[in-house]
Amino acid sequence: MSGQPDFSSVLSLIAEPSRVAMLVELMEGTMLPAGELARRAGITAQTASGHLSLLAQAGLVKVEAQGRHRYYRLASEPAANALEALLVLAPPTKVRSLRESDALRRLRKARTCYDHVAGELGVALEEALRTRGALVLDGRNYVLTGTGEELLSELGVNVPALRSTRRAFARTCLDWSERRYHVAGALGAAVATQFTELGWLQRIPGGRALCVTQTGREGLEGAFGLRLD
Amino acid sequence: MSGQPDFSSVLSLIAEPSRVAMLVELMEGTMLPAGELARRAGITAQTASGHLSLLAQAGLVKVEAQGRHRYYRLASEPAANALEALLVLAPPTKVRSLRESDALRRLRKARTCYDHVAGELGVALEEALRTRGALVLDGRNYVLTGTGEELLSELGVNVPALRSTRRAFARTCLDWSERRYHVAGALGAAVATQFTELGWLQRIPGGRALCVTQTGREGLEGAFGLRLD
């Protein structure tokens, strides 16, 4: 009846509890895969997929395909602004449980992404390798230079063996906590394995979290000049 | 699992078509009786009554009884601000004016956004200043040139005083009705105040609607070459 512009369609899209939960997760500015968003919103992957499809169609989020993952992020600044304005109206913020917060912080620090190193450590490692001329970005892949092969070989990584496998040698992988790329593929996996072998990293069973040992701190600083907090 | 602040309850309340229509009507600042709101939203009195009851319960509107009428108005400044921010998300203006409400048309024309001028007037003002070389866009801010400072000083705006305040000098602000930028920040507020002081604009107390006086029309054309419909 009322010939008003359609305010409510976008608003009701945001209003739905699961959807707004996912949008809030994205407010941080990070990109998150669909499955992770589903988990955080407490819904199944199918439901989340439907929601994300609608949000993308409305131009609220944008998606970037990365292998079998699809990373979502907030599309526009007005969207973030409106969400912030809502904070004023929303009832007082409840505090997240400390346990969750700790887990999240640990994951941010260092974790495995499938079989390679991600998180701050993974990103820092990638950056150190590139600034040292050991690694060069080439589209979705990395090229390991002679310098890089020498450096990693000294640490016990058998680079020639990796090149002969059918698995992609060194792929870029997008990090959800850092929103930057790190090294995946055969090389990434081998580095993670070798660092664990050297006692630099310890995997926390049953999760993706990684722990950097004291030996690891020293080793990483010696080999790559990395200083970890 | 939902450790989130409860965005969705407030937002879904706003998102409903009939309710947002009534809220937009109230954005003008006037108080309206329940029956009038029902008529403008194109619903029956019973339905509107239910909606208004919910909105009042959520603290978005307040009610004042006068005789057998009950006058509703927006409850708070944060509520108006949140509406302003949310409307930015609405899809680009469709076929304008199928049967657009008078209130909405007035808000489109000229209104205050927080404390500065928005709507067609705000956008036209920004455009006039830029084409005259008085204002230059610089990311999220504007830079006022010497020409601009001279121009505004002639109208009685104390520009140097504005620069010494801690508030951002001149920010861009996105307009929901025009989908273009206008001038906010200390400068935007000072301009709105000064224009009101000069008798060019009249503000409806407690509301966002602005009225351009005949003096204002002449003054705006003389100073900025603005021709208003």
Place this chain on the structure above:
DNA sequence: GGAACAATTCGCTGGACGCCGAAATATGCT
């Protein structure tokens, strides 16, 4: 090639809610 995993599409169901008709309450007018 086959298994595993991420993500999407489809079909269905149960619950939520906007809407109005009818009736009730409250105020104002004559």
Place this chain on the structure above:
DNA sequence: AGCATATTTCGGCGTCCAGCGAATTGTTCC
């Protein structure tokens, strides 16, 4: 008092849609 108007409450009806199970597509790993 009697009638008209303004608003609210109640009960039901119809619709919309979030949610999940099942099946499909696409990618990675062995």
